[in-house]
Amino acid sequence: MLSTTSCLANVNCREKMPTAMDEEERKLQRLKAAVHYTVGRLCQSIGEDHQKEFSRQVIAAIAETTFRQCDIFAKDLEAFARHAKRSTVSVEDVKLTARRSTALANFIQRKSEEIASANQEQRDTRKKIAGKRKNTEMV
Amino acid sequence: TGSAKKDPGLSKSYVMSVFKHFAKTKVSTDVYPVLKEIMEHYFDRLADDLETFAAHAKRKTIEVEDVELLMRRQGFVTDSMPVNVLIEKYLPMESRKLLIPVATSGNYVIPKPRRK
Numbered sequence A: 001m002l003s004t005t006s007c008l009a010n011v012n013c014r015e016k017m018p019t020a021m022d023e024e025e026r027k028l029q030r031l032k033a034a035v036h037y038t039v040g041r042l043c044q045s046i047g048e049d050h051q052k053e054f055s056r057q058v059i060a061a062i063a064e065t066t067f068r069q070c071d072i073f074a075k076d077l078e079a080f081a082r083h084a085k086r087s088t089v090s091v092e093d094v095k096l097t098a099r100r101s102t103a104l105a106n107f108i109q110r111k112s113e114e115i116a117s118a119n120q121e122q123r124d125t126r127k128k129i130a131g132k133r134k135n136t137e138m139v
Numbered sequence B: 001t002g003s004a005k006k007d008p009g010l011s012k013s014y015v016m017s018v019f020k021h022f023a024k025t026k027v028s029t030d031v032y033p034v035l036k037e038i039m040e041h042y043f044d045r046l047a048d049d050l051e052t053f054a055a056h057a058k059r060k061t062i063e064v065e066d067v068e069l070l071m072r073r074q075g076f077v078t079d080s081m082p083v084n085v086l087i088e089k090y091l092p093m094e095s096r097k098l099l100i101p102v103a104t105s106g107n108y109v110i111p112k113p114r115r116k
Helices: A002-015 A020-050 A056-083 A091-097 A102-138 B012-022 B029-056 B064-074 B083-090 B093-099
Strands: none
Touching: A020 A056, A056 A091, A056 B029, A056 B064, A091 A102, A091 B029, B012 B029, B029 B064, B064 B083, B083 B093
């Protein structure tokens, strides 16, 4: 009985063309799976540090929370960027989302400085290489 | 020196009347000090936030859009609850006319006098 119903369902699925809604749903599921995987990895490494185990349910709950928090962050960032009459989200917008918690704000500030300096270094090395090339060409 | 100047803020009667209006139960008067402290805290934070939002848009003047952004972050304004609906819901008529300049219904249309 059960098998026949599932077969029917399968047939129906195959007959139906994949709609945009289905596509969207699949994308969402993929994203959730990716978040879940990463959260699992992070929990594992933290658990090793503290000699503790995370149950599967806890990891799933953290993954779900993270996913929903991303939704909130995305909306906030978008609003902040639009507020500054930009269509691109920048580091300033990210800092603004985290300014309520001092520790997090400081952390993000440090990180942004690190990234900025790294970018600067990259540019410098490129310039040097470009300069050297020019010199060799000149000689 | 005694602080002779009156502290800026909402009057006690006003705060209490608003609180009583929204409270579902009877309100005793001794909630006022706590309420006052909370309000002060709230306004401090409000000013801080608005300043930050204005600076974010590279302005020194706080404008309506800063307030709207703040209310959006506070969760009062959502996609299903725009600012204008909130204004219609909570503000008195004079303020609504100020904030939403629309033609009011039931106004008189005075026809132009016919040229002879």
